[in-house]
Amino acid sequence: MTEKQPQLAYPMAPAANGYSRSDAEAGAAREQRKKKRTKCLLYIVLFAIFQAGVIAIFAVTIMKVRTPRFRVRSATFENINAGTPASPAFSARMNAELGVKNANFGRYKYRNTTVVFFYRATPVGQAILQNSRVNWRATKKIDVAVDLNLGNAAANSQLGSDLSAGIVPITSQARMTGRVELVFVMKKNKATEMNCNMEIVTATQQLRNIVCK
Numbered sequence: 001m002t003e004k005q006p007q008l009a010y011p012m013a014p015a016a017n018g019y020s021r022s023d024a025e026a027g028a029a030r031e032q033r034k035k036k037r038t039k040c041l042l043y044i045v046l047f048a049i050f051q052a053g054v055i056a057i058f059a060v061t062i063m064k065v066r067t068p069r070f071r072v073r074s075a076t077f078e079n080i081n082a083g084t085p086a087s088p089a090f091s092a093r094m095n096a097e098l099g100v101k102n103a104n105f106g107r108y109k110y111r112n113t114t115v116v117f118f119y120r121a122t123p124v125g126q127a128i129l130q131n132s133r134v135n136w137r138a139t140k141k142i143d144v145a146v147d148l149n150l151g152n153a154a155a156n157s158q159l160g161s162d163l164s165a166g167i168v169p170i171t172s173q174a175r176m177t178g179r180v181e182l183v184f185v186m187k188k189n190k191a192t193e194m195n196c197n198m199e200i201v202t203a204t205q206q207l208r209n210i211v212c213k
Contacts, residue, residue, distance in 0.1 A: 063182055068108050068134065069101040070176050070194040073141070075207040082168075082202045088159040090119075090150040090168055092200070094207075096127070098142040100176070100192075102134040108190070109133040110178030115194065117146060118171045120158060124148050129176075168200040 075096040083089030098115070102108040113129040127144035134140040148170070150159060162168050174194040181187050196212040 063105075063186065065180050065182065065188050065190060066103045067190060068103070068110075068176075068178075068180075068192045069099075069212075070174065070192045071099050071101070071212045072172055072194070072196045072198060072210055073097045073099045074210075075198075077200070077205045077207070080202065080205050082163055085160040085164040088150075088163055090148070090159070090163065090202075092148050092205075094125070094146045094148055096144050096146055098129070098144060098194075099139050100134050100142065101139040102136060102180075104136055104180050104182065106136050106180050106182035106186075107133050108178055108180050110176050113174055113176045115144070115146075115172055115174040117148060118173065119148075119150050120169065122150075124150050124170075163202065166202050168202060170198050170200060172196045172198070 073096075075094050077092045077094055080092040081090070094117075100108070100110065109131070110129075110133070111131045115127045115129065116123055117125040117127075125146045125148040127146045129142060129144070132140070150168075159168075172194055173196075175191060176194070177189070177191045179187055180190050194212065196210060198210045199208050200206075201208055
């Protein structure tokens with residue numbers, strides 16, 4: 001019998017880069033995972049920046065508490081009784097329309113408010129507003145009837161001159177206090193002032209040149 005020649009084992013040729021195929025695949029997998037982690041981290045950072053921007057815009061626009069505006073909008077007159085420059089006197093019923101403008105993203109609830117009308121710093125009439133509320137981003141119109149009587153101001157030496165010119169200057173002042181309720185979460189007290197100048201034209205019984213500060 002012939003003897004079998006022993007088979008020689010030849011070593012495998014090393015990979016071109018010095019690593020085995022399994023090591024190369026593991027390195028590629030690690031690199032892929034690293035890229036995924038980096039991309040995930042980038043998305044998290046971008047989302048955090050987006051959220052910060054949304055919160056900043058929300059705080060500046062929606063959560064900012066603005067002071068409501070309280071004004072005289074218009075008025076009509078009846079029962080005007082105007083004296084003469086020689087015998088100065090003036091009385092009338094003024095049907096005024098007031099306005100409370102609420103620019104907040106929440107309701108404005110105001111308390112009872114007294115509006116006083118003056119003729120050259122002398123009180124000549126007043127109106128009392130009952131507590132109520134103004135819806136968010138809205139203007140509430142309030143109708144009031146005011147009896148103006150300048151009898152207390154007749155001693156004013158300028159009344160005769162005003163009647164001669166046919167223009168009686170009137171001012172209105174008030175302080176309205178209340179509370180703003182933002183998105184039913186935050187409540188903050190807020191007061192607004194009325195300070196309006198206007199003119200009554202006796203010939204046409206009209207109100208003109210309403211200027212509110």
